Amino acid sequence: MTSPPGRRERKKAATRAAIADAALALFLERGFDAVTVKEVADAADVSLTTLFNHFPSKESLVFDEEAEREARLLGAVRGRPDDVDVLTALQRFARSAADRRAEPGYEGFVAMVGAAPSLLAYSRRMWEGYESSLAAAVADDAGLEPADPRARALAHVVVATIGSDPPQVDAVFDLLRHGWTV
Template sequence: MPRTSQRGGPETRRRISDVATRMFLDRGFDEVTVADVAREAGVSSVTVFKHFPRKEDLLFDREEDAVEILRAAVRDRGPGVDVLDSLRRVAFGLLDDRHALSGVKDGSIPFFRTVAASPALIARAREIAAELQRTLRTLLEDDEEFDGDAALCAALVIAGYASVLTETARRVIEEGMPDPVIEDHRARVTRLFDALRDGL
């Protein structure tokens, strides 16, 4: 049995997440407890909850990455660069990098299937989308160069991208790999931002 540790830090967080993800994908989210994860990772349950307040966040561990991506897209764009253009570039950058948040990362099918099989994970995914929407709205409200409707823009961007990701995940599972879906994903991201441009 692994020795239980109370230590924290980024390495501990990553180890806990990696162990939890492997266990969830192997056995199913609902079949694995936080205590199971803690034991396998060699930490206490208290340590797990210190890093991940919710069990669902052991699998959804990229919310902070998504927040930073949105923040950079809004705050770090060049002078005179439109917010929608910046967000569009970010979306295509994620696709080109085959980033996990693009939906076309290699090896993503077990993750998609695990999420689809768990009502708790589906509910948490919706909560995260709502949190990202609030984050983007705040960023737009604080942006001196943005003169549109921050609430509406944030809602449409996040809901639209979530819809694209959901369809991409469905298609990736259907095809058995991401490669055949990439150009369709690219086309739908293009249509999304074209529609946002026309509508906003």
């Protein structure tokens, strides 16, 4: 059992959230490339040093929940109940991500990322990292070697499916379960 975070940890988390919120508001308003990190620091009322203590790059300001997102993805495999198979757990994860498409601001966020080449590249690297981590978790869960191509293929398809609309997510997982039956 973990103890609740102390004051210092809560203060650091609040500062990080304030920086990320200020950055996202500015980026959505003016576009990623039109905003400087200095402007983000000023809007969050922190120094540039503090900003870079929390975020290693301008791009990381946009994807501020990167580690949490990866933990949730891996948790779908590692933390699932014993009576839930890996495909069902991953389908549930992908569906929950697909359901987020209806949240306010989603389309604006996607448009902002799509308009900035550096954000697209950062996002691609981030999801490739998730894919590698997921492949290792799936292989471990199935008792396979870490580089087993079946685990890598499954991870690739699952990661590519995240963010798709719910019917597409379901169609992909139906194919994974039953193969191509047309």
